[in-house]
Amino acid sequence: MADVYAASDQRYDNMKYNRVGKSGLKFPAVSLGFWHNFGSKDNYDTMKAMCRAAFDAGITQFDLANNYGPVYGSAEENAGRILREDFRPYRDELLIATKAGYDMWPGPYGDWGSKKYLTASIDQSLKRLGLEYVDIFYHHRMDPETPLEESMEALASIVHSGKALYAGISNYNQEYTERAAAIMKELHCPLIVNQRSYSIFNRAIEEDGVKKCCKEQGLGIIAFSPLAQGLLTDKYLHGIPEDSRIARDHRFLKADALTPQRLEQIRRLNGMAAERGQTLAQMALSWILKDDEVCSVLIGASKPEQIRENISVAEHTDFTKEELQKIEEIVFGAEV
Numbered sequence: 001m002a003d004v005y006a007a008s009d010q011r012y013d014n015m016k017y018n019r020v021g022k023s024g025l026k027f028p029a030v031s032l033g034f035w036h037n038f039g040s041k042d043n044y045d046t047m048k049a050m051c052r053a054a055f056d057a058g059i060t061q062f063d064l065a066n067n068y069g070p071v072y073g074s075a076e077e078n079a080g081r082i083l084r085e086d087f088r089p090y091r092d093e094l095l096i097a098t099k100a101g102y103d104m105w106p107g108p109y110g111d112w113g114s115k116k117y118l119t120a121s122i123d124q125s126l127k128r129l130g131l132e133y134v135d136i137f138y139h140h141r142m143d144p145e146t147p148l149e150e151s152m153e154a155l156a157s158i159v160h161s162g163k164a165l166y167a168g169i170s171n172y173n174q175e176y177t178e179r180a181a182a183i184m185k186e187l188h189c190p191l192i193v194n195q196r197s198y199s200i201f202n203r204a205i206e207e208d209g210v211k212k213c214c215k216e217q218g219l220g221i222i223a224f225s226p227l228a229q230g231l232l233t234d235k236y237l238h239g240i241p242e243d244s245r246i247a248r249d250h251r252f253l254k255a256d257a258l259t260p261q262r263l264e265q266i267r268r269l270n271g272m273a274a275e276r277g278q279t280l281a282q283m284a285l286s287w288i289l290k291d292d293e294v295c296s297v298l299i300g301a302s303k304p305e306q307i308r309e310n311i312s313v314a315e316h317t318d319f320t321k322e323e324l325q326k327i328e329e330i331v332f333g334a335e336v
Contacts, residue, residue, distance in 0.1 A: 007090060010056075011057065014312075015057065015058025015059065016028070016029040018220075020295050021219040023192040025166060025192060027296035028060050028296060029289055029297065029317075030311055030313065030314055031063055031095075032063065032299060032307070033063045034063060034064045034078075035065070035075075037302045039071065039074045046302075048082050048086060050301050051086065053304035053307045057307065058311070060094055061096075063097045063195075063222075065098055065102070066125050067103060073104075079096075095135040095136065096135050096136075097138065098129070098138070100117065100121035101113060101143070101170070101171075104117075113141075115151070118139065118155065133163055135164070135165050135166065136165070137158055137159070137167060141170060142171065142173065148176065152180055152183040156187040159190070160189065167184065169193075169194050171196065172194055174213045177194055177214065193295075194210065195222045196224070198225075199232060200284055200331060201265075201331065202225065202228060215293050220296075222296045222298060223294050223298060228284075231262065233281045234279065236258055236263065265331060266280070276316070277316075279309065281310060282309070282312065285310055286313040
């Protein structure tokens, strides 16, 4: 007999949902990213189990991109199969987001931000996902060689056609965010969110003004890589495990990132998390959500247990002034 999925009746009991900028949409405080572990080389049953665990815990947003894999497109294909087999009855309870802007297919039309690329990409993504529309379609990165007006016109056209409900941007700096918001306002299209990397160790959105800019422009922020590719966990406190990202995949995290200074910071942060009754990963996620300027944090996972462990952060985002000061001192030095 086929394994038929029925979502938990308690799935909305504990998750917090935050408004996305000034839009009418709300994101779950924790969203599930498909960047890693949903490709053609990964275990399909594990993928399905992770999606079930996420939705049962109130994680209503699945975040993808056209070239997530490997191979390119395979994360969307796997997501489409999972949606078809498990989540068809729950489509209206889910937010499905995807993106285009990085290398996807050969030739001059499969990368960056032209209207041709973005329009072709949404059609391909919908086919792989088996959906009539996605909830959010992002331009994945700034394109310095394509007029921003062209990229935003493409997003607006996609939304107005009904292929996406909302438009988003990702990896946009302050200047591009402000310009994009102004263009989309003229086009009467809801640009609602900027997806950026953000963590205790990575403060770029504070340093380049995007965090403040998005609040002023009425855009939400969803943060990816909140655990600094696994550094903000207890995984490396006793050496580099053979199954860790540093050991098996050097594209995004290299062994030289784990300096003695960084390791000491991790140890001190881990001790602080224990004092709060959290794991280091839980505290790092809670820190992202400590104010109303970040509406969701994107987590990756390789097994359902990691998802269940980290969802509790939505209930513990309060930090004392002393705790926040201690984190700054650990990361930046006693002079902060």
